[in-house]
Amino acid sequence: MDYGLLVMGAPYSDPAPHSALRFAEAVLARGHRLTGVFFYHDGVHNASSLMTPPQDELNLRKAWKALNERHGVPLDVCIAAALRRGIVSEAEAARHGHSAYNLEAPFELTGLGQLLTLQQRCDRLITFAS
Amino acid sequence: MTLHILTTAPNSDPARQVEQALNAGDTLLLIEAAVTAALDPQLNCWTQPAYTVWLLEEDLVARGLGNIAKKHRLATVNMDGFVALTEQHEQSVTWY
Numbered sequence: 001m002d003y004g005l006l007v008m009g010a011p012y013s014d015p016a017p018h019s020a021l022r023f024a025e026a027v028l029a030r031g032h033r034l035t036g037v038f039f040y041h042d043g044v045h046n047a048s049s050l051m052t053p054p055q056d057e058l059n060l061r062k063a064w065k066a067l068n069e070r071h072g073v074p075l076d077v078c079i080a081a082a083l084r085r086g087i088v089s090e091a092e093a094a095r096h097g098h099s100a101y102n103l104e105a106p107f108e109l110t111g112l113g114q115l116l117t118l119q120q121r122c123d124r125l126i127t128f129a130s
Numbered sequence: 131m132t133l134h135i136l137t138t139a140p141n142s143d144p145a146r147q148v149e150q151a152l153n154a155g156d157t158l159l160l161i162e163a164a165v166t167a168a169l170d171p172q173l174n175c176w177t178q179p180a181y182t183v184w185l186l187e188e189d190l191v192a193r194g195l196g197n198i199a200k201k202h203r204l205a206t207v208n209m210d211g212f213v214a215l216t217e218q219h220e221q222s223v224t225w226y
Contacts, residue, residue: 001217008226015162015189016137016226022188026209030217124216127224130137130162 002035003027004122006115008129010042011060012053017046020128021063028071036074036118037064039107041129044082047075047107068106076118079109132156133219136164137226140173144225151223154180159207159215161186168199176204186212 005024009016020037027034039046051061067073082103083092089109093101103109119125134152136159138144145164152158158181160167165185167173175183187206190196199206207215216222 003216019137019161019189022209023212026213030210030213032213124220124222126135126216126222127226129224129226 001032001123002121003032004035004118004125005037006125006127006129007037007039007043007046008041008127010045011051014042014130016128016130017043017060018058019130021060021067023126023128024067024073034067034071034073035122036076036114037067038115038118039075039077040081040115041078042085043129044077044085044087047077047082047087048102049104050102065106075107076110076114077103077107078115079111082109131219131221133215133222134158135222135224136160137162137224139163140167140170140175148225149174151225152181156181157215157219158183159186159212160184161189161212165189165193165195165199168195168202168204171202171204176202184211184215 005020007017007020011017024034046060046064053059064075068075087103088098088101089103090101134148136145136148168185185199185204185206187208190199
């Protein structure tokens with residue numbers, strides 16, 4: 001089956017990203033395809049490349065990145081939710097006159113339409129929020 | 131048949147809302163803070179016969195509630211079982 005995940009919880013303040021990651025690994029272990037992960041609402045903070053947890057704790061951004069590298073899972077971030085929370089790519093930082101950016105590949109800023117596309121392409125879309 | 135995934139503790143607003151939404155034959159999966167429902171075997175979700183209820187094992191163990199779920203003979207699934215439930219249900223709703 002084709003699975004998509006919608007992640008709406010912030011890292012470290014909400015268990016949703018941890019649950020979503022563990023679910024993603026289990027989906028792949030059962031032989032399904034993970035068509036994409038869409039980060040929305042506070043879930044966009046998962047994409048911050050400035051995330052610096054203590055070294056003995058899981059770095060959630062790196063864990064999502066590893067999922068992309070190992071399985072080619074697209075990591076889409078809602079652009080409207082991200083910009084208003086200060087999660088910006090290099091291009092958006094230039095457009096809005098910011099001196100820094102904190103969203104890099106493999107995360108990509110996309111519109112809500114991408115979530116609808118993901119939903120249409122998947123047999124199952126599972127939401128993680130709390 | 132719908133899989134309802136509840137992430138919040140009993141007596142929270144989402145927990146009350148999901149009770150209203152559950153139909154006969156549906157499945158309720160308790161994850162994250164919702165697994166604290168294992169502490170009270172008198173809760174409606176454990177005593178009603180209409181829908182099936184599962185607790186996510188990893189979240190129970192993380193909160194030190196694994197033994198209490200066993201003691202009350204409450205049904206648990208691991209993450210692999212969570213995925214299996216989503217395979218069996220075409221629709222899922224997360225309550226948060």
